[in-house]
Amino acid sequence: MKRLIALLAIGLIAAPAFAASWDMYGQVRLRAFYENADKYYSGINESDTDLSFGNAANSRIGAKVKADDKLSAVVELGLGSNENNNNAVNTRLIYACYDFGGFKLRIGQDYGPTATFFDYNQVSNTDNDLVGFGTINSGRYAQIKLMAAGFELALSRPNLAASDNVTSIDVYLPRVEASYTLDIKPVKVKAFGGYQMYKRYFNAANAQVNENLSTKDENISAYVLGALVKADMGAFFATASGYYGSNTGLMGYQGTQSGLNNTATPGFYNNNLEDSTDFGFAVNAGFKVSDSLILEAGYGYAQADRDGYAKEDAAQSYYVNATVKLAKNFFIVPEISVEDRMKNTSDQDQGKKVFYGAKFQANF
Template sequence: MKKLLVTALFLVFAVTAFATDFSFYGSLRFSTFYTSTNSDYNDYNYGVDESDLDIYNWGNTAISRLGVKADIGNGLKARIEMGLKGSNKGNTVYTRLYYVDYNMGALTLRLGQDYTPVGTGVDQVFDSDNDMAGFGALYEGRIPQIKLMAGGFQLALISPKKTGNGTQFDSVLPKIEAAYKFKVDPVSLGLEAGYTTYKYDDDFGASDETFTAYVLAAEADFNVNVVDVYLSGFYGTNLADYGFSNLANSTYLVASDDDTTTWGAIVGLTFKVADNIKATVGYGYTKMDNDAWAENDEQQAYFANLKYAINKNFFIQPEVGVYDYMKDNNDVDEGKMVYFGAKWQVNF
């Protein structure tokens, strides 16, 4: 970890040494949550047939960060952002963002690790600002890519999830994603799409199969006076193979040559209670289906939170919610998790 931190600091200073203008920023995000799980949840996941109450990730979350932005000149800008996670099990420093932008006038070229064009979500703070990922929302993470940007349009060639043939999968193309976001007051709209393909080497040469994974998504945000309404939905195939880790069962089944189709949707309502207080409620649902399964695999979640800004840099966000895993593809109850607590955040 020390070597990683030294390397990160070296990169920061290497970039800023040649920059004409640079700035540091940071965000400390502290989690104080409890979870309560019922007997079905514990029996399904751990083989313990009883309910449970426990502290969940009490401490500095993995999404705390320290970063630097640099204006190098000649149309070049750079950004490096490190994640800072601390707990009673030790500290972790990791790379969140690192990229360089080249402004070509009408187009901007971005090279490096960044958020992908495809992504939806509402302001849910539990589980390191999960934003309902896996429960109607989509999140891939920050992945190395080559991206072209022009206004609200993005087109990216992204590192695929499966690389090499170590697990009998060969990647022959980078993942391709595109998104277009635009605003027609009082509505902001977004359309997103992605595609990737893999070659599966069955028994290391007996027969070859190629399968694809794709996703289509749309989102809309209506902002009228003190009320903000957010809606989004998606549809795709083999989304775990695509790269959405929160949809672990949405995979291509090699044995039966079956694709898993998945769709989901979320709705969020935010009310401005006062200049420094916002209340948000949200609901999300995901359904996965495969012809080889006995039943569909469904899950849903819902939450409510209150964002209270003590000042422009410091806010507290208490939240209560439910993860309902419903039944798996064998019609077995997976149980529920109820959580409650707060996120504390200081931006600097």
């Protein structure tokens, strides 16, 4: 029986190969970092150092598929691990794209047009790339995306705040993201924006723990506007990006890694739902010493503020690293990086964590 199942599985994989061109690829990423948290960050009133060593959660295997001259697809699985599961498998990407000539239409799970983290190479904390500290990762969402001449427009289901009980939420509009990229060598400029909304109904039985002062229905909305500029001038390169918005955490732009006290989401003050006003920016610069050595440094800052805070919530991160090519498609990135939670909305220290170690990566 097991042999039959195996043969069927092989058949299912092999059969499309006769009708389409499959270009397989993969990446093995291994993290080897010491992480030192000070007494404020650790939560135990003393500094704490731990070794983070293992297959990174963003290791992957995938395939680029070409069905014909018009239809193509990408399938990508994450093959990483975490502290509790060494065999974690997840779907990173799965989408198909049809070229209509003047424009392309993509359907499936993909990154949103507002992502800016691709141009930064912070490798600690599983290739965090300053996400939550000034760069944006809108996540990989199921979407319908229209692409034409540098313009992208995507419609997807809104990201719902973790604090919201889904049973008391109505989603009636898709999340909208758009961008326009102008690539004039050696400079690339990208402008982007995003918007989402949903309605949260008051339900005493499902009231949120931290929002139980509300006794009325609320329309929840979020938006972001921003830009990115990248210069690639031979051996030297540099990037600058920034964003401004409201309740950007609802769109998945600020995660728990950011260290922001309210994760850029709305909250209640004097029995009213108050929006969070957010902005962030990031910069990096690098130098290609040779084909085997690239040096880079980067900095990012994120801030969120709303009524009821004694001060704005802020976090920053910075890093210095070197990409050392040991052989073709095999490299190591030693790095020293800092995630600084700064002070919370009550003006109390939240501490910082220092990462020092390296990422090992092989592409195949």
